Amino acid sequence: MIQSKFKWQMQKTPDQQLIKKFAEGLKVDPLIATILLQRGFNDISAAETFLKPSAKSFHDPLLMHDMAKGISRIQQAIESAEQITIYGDYDADGITSTTIMFEVLTDLGANVDYYIPNRFTDGYGPNSAAFKKIINGGTTLIVTVDNGVAGSEAIDVANDLHCDVIVTDHHSLPDKLLNAYAIIHPRVKNKEGLAYPFGELSGAGVALKVAQALTDELPVDLIDIASIGTVADVVSLTDENRAIVKFGLTAIQNTQRPGLLALIKLANINLASFDEQDIGFGIAPRLNSLGRMDDANVGVELLSTFDEDRASQLADFANQQNDTRKSLVDQFYQEAVQMVEASGDADHRATLVVVGKDWHQGVLGIVASKILEKYGRPTLVLTTIKDTDELKGSGRSIDSFDLFAAIDPMRDQTVGFGGHHSAVGLTIKAEKLQVLRDQLEKAANDQQLDLSQKPTCQVMTALPAAKVTTDLIDQLAVLAPFGQDNDKPTFEILYDRLTNVKTMGQTGSHLRFSLVQGNQSLNAVAFRKGHLAAQLLQDSDNVRVVGQLSNNTWNGRTNVQLMVTDLSQSPAPIVDKRTKQLRQQMFTEPGVYVFFHEKLYNQLKSYVANDATAVLYDQVGTVDDPKRLFIVDCPDVVSDLKGVLQKCHPDFTILYLFKKRPVSKWGMPDRHSYAKLFRFVKQYPNFNIATHLQQLADHLDIASKTIVFMIQVFLELDFITVQDEVVNLNPNYRSKNLSSAPSYQLREEQLEAEKSLLASNTNELVSFVQHCLAD
Template sequence: MIDSKYKWQLEKPADSTLVERLVKDANIDPFIASMLVQRGITSAESAEDFLNPAVSAFHDPFLMHDMSKGIERIQTAVESGEHITVYGDYDADGITSTTMMYETLSDLGADVDYYIPNRFTEGYGPNVEAFQKVIQKGTTLIVTVDNGVAGNEAIAAANSLHCDVVVTDHHSLPEKLPDAYAIIHPRVKNDDGDAYPFGDLCGAGVAFKVAQALMDEVPSDLIDIAAIGTVADIVSLRDENRAIVKFGVQAISNSQRPGLLALIKEAGIDLGRFSEEDIGFGIAPRLNSLGRIKDAMVGVELLSTFDEERAESLAKFANQQNDLRKSLVDQFFTEAVQSVEDSGDSSPRRTLVVVGHNWHQGVLGIVASRLVDKYQRPTIVMTDTDGSNDLKGSGRSVDHFDLFKAIDPIRDQTVGFGGHHSAVGLTINKNKVALLRDQLEKAAEEQQLDLSAKTPLNIAGVMPVSKITTDLCEKIKTLAPFGQDNPKPVFQIQFDQLANVKVMGKANDHLKFSLVQGNNRLTAIAFGRGSAASVLQNPQTTIQVVGEIGENTWNNRTTLQLMVDDLNQTLPPVLDERTRELHRQMFAHAGVYVFFHERVFKQLQGYVDNQSQAMMYDQITGASVNGERLYIVDCPDVIDDLVKLLAKVQPQTTVLYLYKKQLLSKIGMPDRNSYAKLFRFVKEHSNINIATQLKQISKHLHISARTIIFMVQVFLELDFITIQNRVVNLNPNYAARDLKSAPSYHLRVEQLAAEKKLLVSNTHELVSFVKDCLGV
């Protein structure tokens, strides 16, 4: 059974009046207008700003807190020849922020270098020792990018050494801001109480605004790098961020940066069809892998170098690091899953804590994310290292559980701890693992964590395969760039049947199939759903599919493709699961299991757990089945028994096992000649031991043993013979009677009719018959 991963929320159709007005006022296509209205864009002016952002979309940078003060300090440092250090971060946002600030200051003629702390030895953000080190080398001004707003201690240390710090950051504000020379941050309010018009800039976005202020113009030569950081940091793609990415994608398509071009080549990206998805899935992961695996400093060199040979070398290195990152994630994820399954934590616990040995710390967060995706529960992944009593780890959460709040009560029991609602990092002593596990379970109880709650998935509408065309795909593209707050529209696809279902990928963990409607066919790809192949290959399976409409280019040929977001199996009213074997797993689902033979009932009723019912067919009432799943376990001898049963129930789904070990239809009904041969044999022989002589008689008469036993029963019921202690003799007083009057004969007729209707028929015939009986 394939259950949906998300809670599907089909959006209401856009208000037709608003759509019609937007079509007329903005002179745009009705489909695009409906998509805009769903996104809250209802006026011609807002539609134009959204679809075609202009340079005017960029706000005045000096509206940002301390921008003027910070710019004046930087300009003074440039003019007086002070040594400036750009202090960055090791993720893609930090690398791009550092690159932009470094290039801007270099273009202004500054004496500048850059420093990115090591993830493993220095951690995130301002570091006292790192600040001291750069100051000792002559730095008198530190400009932070993508960090610093919580660096109180390190900034105080810099102040004591007569080095000013200009913070440029976008992260959550602490209760107490640091005593920096200037704090340039879109969410810090100015003295007049106003904040910057758009508070969702990432670190690269803030660095871009600083560059705009320093250059006194929108720095178009940096828009490509700003776009990479914006997409990589998964911030809102509205307002200024939308303009940054829209212009940035265009700039990258025409980029002359040797490092960026080399990285795009290594990633196998088609520059002629470049989009924000190529940033998110191609460029950003390779930049992120540098800081995750080793040292992010080379990322700045890669993006800023003009040496083509050096660019190619660094791009190859970034690609190798990304490949290593992926292989490590796969390895540790496999080990983590095995650990969870072995411990039994996958079922009873509402949270997971997994501890590995010598796992690379840079990928623990990714492993945690994959475990959350698999088990749908908050997860901490930690590792020990040889020679240390501490465990370092990362945690990821589900939407409805605050992971930071869950661990915060035992903060004093940790060596280090930080993060937010959905992601945390922490270091604890090995002997605190049990404490951490207990605290997470306690928090799950306090926060009333419901593991059955699914993350909502907004579905823009229902789209038939026949309507999915190249023209539609081009219309969808006009809504790009897609991302946070502007998701690519997800559609529920209408189709008639599935075809060409197969697995793909090295581990057969991905799924590929076709959605067919009339003469129209759409290829669909579902990553990570390879295990569903066997279910989808069953022609009885009814499935719902939602996904994003896009394109796939292979060997210079572009075709339409659906990237599947979710699958949901809907059970039909009647399901043909006929079988010759019954096993315990077939009784694992909740429902009512009905038996027609007491012998089978007594053998198998123990397979049915407490959540279900096992009953003989003549015990069934409508109330006991209505709305439940009904399982017809064995095949009735008489069709009418099944018909009467189905007439009085209204099950949600009727599953037909109709178990029968051996078909009587393979033997059939004996003909009159067979009866005559057996009768003559009995008449001519006395004292026939049916137990010891059966095989001999069968061979002599050329009649199967099962048929002989059946005919003996018919003769006995008609008083043609007597049987005592299994010894058969002719009844000397027998009278001629019609064979059809024997109960066994009549039953055999009924059984053969039942088999023909229920077991020999094809699926369509069987399902149609049962649906008629149910009245559905």
């Protein structure tokens, strides 16, 4: 059986009248109205603002803490031709933040340059040595972007060297604010105790607000770059962020930036249909790879240059770095899996710690994420550092385990440590490795980590496959852009048949299949689920499928496609496997195999596997706990099957219901046929049934098997005598009702059993068995 990866949480369907009201008020499909209501929109005007961002969606930048003070200082520096240095960060949000700030200050005539710290030598955030170097180069104003609120030591150094620092950041605030000239941050409260109306901006979003304040207008020429940083940093795609990305995507479709166009081309992205997923899976990874692999400074030049040759060169470099990054991740991931499997830790430990030798530090977080995904356990991936006795790495965690809190008690035993609930970075002495392992296991016990708890998947509603059309996908697009706090809707797809199961990819690691309902077929793709193909080919009964819908255009044709999020298969309590031929492999599964005919039982009982039991129907009471029942052959009497089911109360019932010669093929003879046979026996005494049966059948135009059955009925009623296969009329016969003969009654019961058990469709058969169990 296929086990689901997630716990499916089906969303409650809102009141139908409310759905109708929203649908009519917003002029949207009822499905869209349903999703909006499920996501907490209970006011039509708020929902309309969400669906249709406008210039009014952008808040006044001067409402942000220290914005006016910071802008005044920047303007003073521009007027005085002071050297301004933008101090950025090495991820996609940091690169885009730096680009925005650099471009707006350059356009305003500032004497400005930028510095992006190196992940491996400077580390994250303000670095005292780097600040000294920048200031010694003549800088009198440093503007941080996408970092700074945790850099009190470096900022104190700058203050001592008479260099002002304006921090623009969006990360978690320290308990005590640092001593910067200005702190421009959407969650810092002003003197009146009020924070900016929207506290979830990315670093690029904050930089855009600074640019808006500096120019006194919304900088539409920078919103394309801001949208990349916003999506890349996985911040809440609501409120102002939604407006930034909504307008930014349109701007990218019309961009004239050579570097961005070159990146889009190398990523094989269709610019005409560019969306937030193209940023998340195409643009952002290539920008992030620059800082992961080496120096991210070239990322700013890539985005801001208008030299097409230079842009092409830098885009090629970013693409190569991304390819190298992917190759290293694959290599280290495979090695990490081998280590986990060899150690057996996945079976015996609640947390995983993997140590590689001289692995590239820039990809350890990604490897940790992949190990976490595979084993479902909080994971640290460390590497040795050449010519040192230290280990350095990253950790990733699940929702139910605070990884930062788990390691924090041994902070004094680390060389360096930082992070948050779900992601950490740390450096330790190699001799402290076992201490780290033990601390993680202790924390798992203290936090009562329950690995049996699956992550949750929010499922909006169930959709019939026949109703999934390109028009529906177009209607769902009104909810885009999708991302954090505005997930792309996930649906359960209802269908009749799962067909066309195939694997995809060079190694067959991906899966595709079709969900058929009526005349409609929905193509489905499930990444990293190729290993399920064999199971689906063997048994696709009771498979439930949830996923996200999209339009897929190939060779000019657009079709609806389901991107599968999860699959689940529950054992069916009643499985219809009726057959006209029994084979040995049908008796290999554990369970109780019930026979209704002793002859068949004696023929086939040796086929039954060692961990299974074969019994005649009247012996099922002797079997212990018969929870998995195989009904091998069709009973002559329905009540026999009812008795078996009610005596066993099985959890699972598999129905073969084999019958070699169904009596329904001949049916029940009518009274006219009985009369013809009776007259013949009376007219022709001493008839030898053995030697002249076929002649009699031809003469009466009645099937030979039917004649044999009628003779048996006559014999049971004493209408005839049979001696040495010679038939004669009983001279002393008395008139009796045909239905009083046992063979006649059995034939009626056999016909009723075949009608209920063999002639019915699957739904009727399942319903019949369910009623038997209920009775």
